Amino acid sequence: AQSVTQLGSHVSVSEGALVLLRCNYSSSVPPYLFWYVQYPNQGLQLLLKYTTGATLVKGINGFEAEFKKSETSFHLTKPSAHMSDAAEYFCAVSPLRGTYKYIFGTGTRLKVLA
Amino acid sequence: ETGVTQSPTHLIKTRGQQVTLRCSSQSGHNTVSWYQQALGQGPQFIFQYYREEENGRGNFPPRFSGLQFPNYSSELNVNALELDDSALYLCASSPDRADSVYEQYFGPGTRLTVT
Numbered sequence: 728a729q730s731v732t733q734l735g736s737h738v739s740v741s742e743g744a745l746v747l748l749r750c751n752y753s754s755s756v757p758p759y760l761f762w763y764v765q766y767p768n769q770g771l772q773l774l775l776k777y778t779t780g781a782t783l784v785k786g787i788n789g790f791e792a793e794f795k796k797s798e799t800s801f802h803l804t805k806p807s808a809h810m811s812d813a814a815e816y817f818c819a820v821s822p823l824r825g826t827y828k829y830i831f832g833t834g835t836r837l838k839v840l841a
Numbered sequence: 842e843t844g845v846t847q848s849p850t851h852l853i854k855t856r857g858q859q860v861t862l863r864c865s866s867q868s869g870h871n872t873v874s875w876y877q878q879a880l881g882q883g884p885q886f887i888f889q890y891y892r893e894e895e896n897g898r899g900n901f902p903p904r905f906s907g908l909q910f911p912n913y914s915s916e917l918n919v920n921a922l923e924l925d926d927s928a929l930y931l932c933a934s935s936p937d938r939a940d941s942v943y944e945q946y947f948g949p950g951t952r953l954t955v956t
Binding site for chain 1: 845874876881882883884885886889897899931933944945946947948949950
């Protein structure tokens with residue numbers, strides 16, 4: 728069975744500092760991987776996704792993530808945090824072929840300090 | 842694109858009652874999925890509909906049911922509400938279910954409180 732683990736339910740960074748949000752998955756086959764962001768009182772917005780091909784994936788708002796099969800990880804990074812990045816971030820996996828049954832991690836709340 | 846909309850935004854119900862939540866998907870999106878997000882948790886998959894047929898279900902009891910309509914709208918119905926049903930309910934639509942992966946487009950959710 729597939730599962731997703733997000734290490735750190737809360738992460739604080741200073742404005743301008745590196746953002747690193749961790750995601751590990753367990754799956755018998757390489758899954759499709761996603762990062763979503765949720766701002767207060769809003770739905771989820773897709774940041775980026777990995778399906779096949781290049782393991783370094785670039786997304787919106789300057790975020791990127793690297794798929795590392797050997798480490799079963801898909802960590803999210805951003806070189807320089809901005810105050811507007813404060814939100815909850817969810818990592819998700821889906822089966823290789825589309826039922827769209829996403830399995831989400833429990834989320835990481837990012838706080839950006841001025 | 843008009844995006845995914847959900848109604849109502851907030852709802853308060855009493856234990857034992859029934860509730861219907863509504864979602865309007867993006868035009869052309871034939872797949873709709875519903876998720877339950879309890880406070881402090883990630884969304885949990887309830888079920889998915891494709892062209893008005895249920896196409897997958899998560900670990901939720903039968904009192905959670907749904908409908909999808911030809912006009913890209915859908916409903917989530919919950920009978921015999923329990924306190925643990927209090928959560929944010931998210932609807933997500935996808936353009937197709939062919940052998941490709943498409944991202945899901947989420948609505949803002951309906952926050953249900955059961956007292």
